[in-house]
Structure formats: C-alpha cells, structure tokens
Amino acid sequence: MKKQDRKSRLKPEDSALFRDLVADVTPLPTRDMAEIERPRPRPVPAQRLLDDRDALRDSLSDHIPWDTGAETGEELAFQRNGISPQTLRKLRRGHWVIQDELDLHGLTTAEARVLMVEFLNHCARNGLRCVRIIHGKGLRSKNREPVLKQKVANWLMQRDEILAFCQARRTEGGSGAVVVLLKGGKVKAGG
Secondary structure, eight states: OOHHHHHSSOOOHHHHHHHHHHHTTTOOOOOOOOOOOOOOOOOOOHHHHHHHHHHHHOOOOOOSSSTBBBBBSSSEEEEEEOHHHHHHHHHHHTSOOOOOOOOTSSSSSHHHHHHHHHHHHHHHHHHEEHHHOOOOOOOTTTGOOOOOHHHHHHHHOOEEEEEEEEEEEEETTTEEEEEEEOOSSSSOOOO
16 A cells, blocks of 8 residues: 555544644654674684695595506406405495495586595594495496596595495496495594
C-alpha cells in the first residue's frame, strides 16, 4: 500500500485525534542505540596456510622415475625398504580393510596432485591404515593411456608414511586404482 493511499483513507478527525494523543511524546534519539558486540570470527592461521601451500608445492615432484623401488611389469607395486614381501602379498590379497578412497580420474595432473596431498594428510591425521586411490585407466585420455597412473605411483613413493602399494584387485578397480598401506597410528601430517 502506498503512503499516499494510507493518508487519503484517514478521516481528518482521526488524524487530529492521533496528533492530540502523541503531542507530549518525545521521540527517541536515533544515535543512542545499544551496541551489541558480535562474536569475533575465529582467527585464520594465515602463515600456516602459506606454509602448507609452499609445502604442497614442494612435496610431490615429477622428477623421480616412477619405477624406482617398484616391481617391473604393467602392475604397480611398491614396498618401502624394510617392509617384508609378505606385507605386499597381504595387501594384494585384501588383508586390510579399505578405510577411505580418493577418486582422481578425470582430473588434471595439477588438480590430482593437490587433492592427493590433502587426502594423504587427512589419512595421516586420522590414523587411516589402508586406502584406495583411483587414478583411472586412461580410456578417455590422449592415446588411451593412463596419465595419472605413473604420477600417482611416483608421488606415493615420495611420502614417508607410505609403506607399500599395489594395483587394486579387479573388484576394487583393477588397473585403474591402487591400494595403499600407510603407517599405523596417528602421525603428524607433513607436506
């Protein structure tokens, strides 16, 4: 309803009566409002975020040959020095329950690297022991070859908390995924 419409509906005697009723009313000052203190936002650890970003940039490189420490052949497999071959056998047979997974296929190398670092840090913080990383089979890539497969293997070998990894069983993704065994217990997550 417009302001003019309201005024035109008031009878002159009603308007006069209202003015008489509020004649001795003093309007409240507009500047004397209560200032309610709002809760302060949680502090942002700006330097930590910058350090994490720098560590992320430096944490995984593509300069180590992907097959360093890995078995030969098509299947990806790796065990850190000091880890028994039986551990790798158990990993291949599904001895450990897969506690979480990360799906990288369809991403660029840069996107995949960032997500993988975040995922591995999450796993370390939460004490996860066995996870699956899906890198894809390369069916939609140029030359129909997996782009991320070797990169994922290379990145995993650079992380100290990775004890072993192997190609996933056929029911868990086969040649398009890798099952990773991490150190047990909660570990401080580093870049």
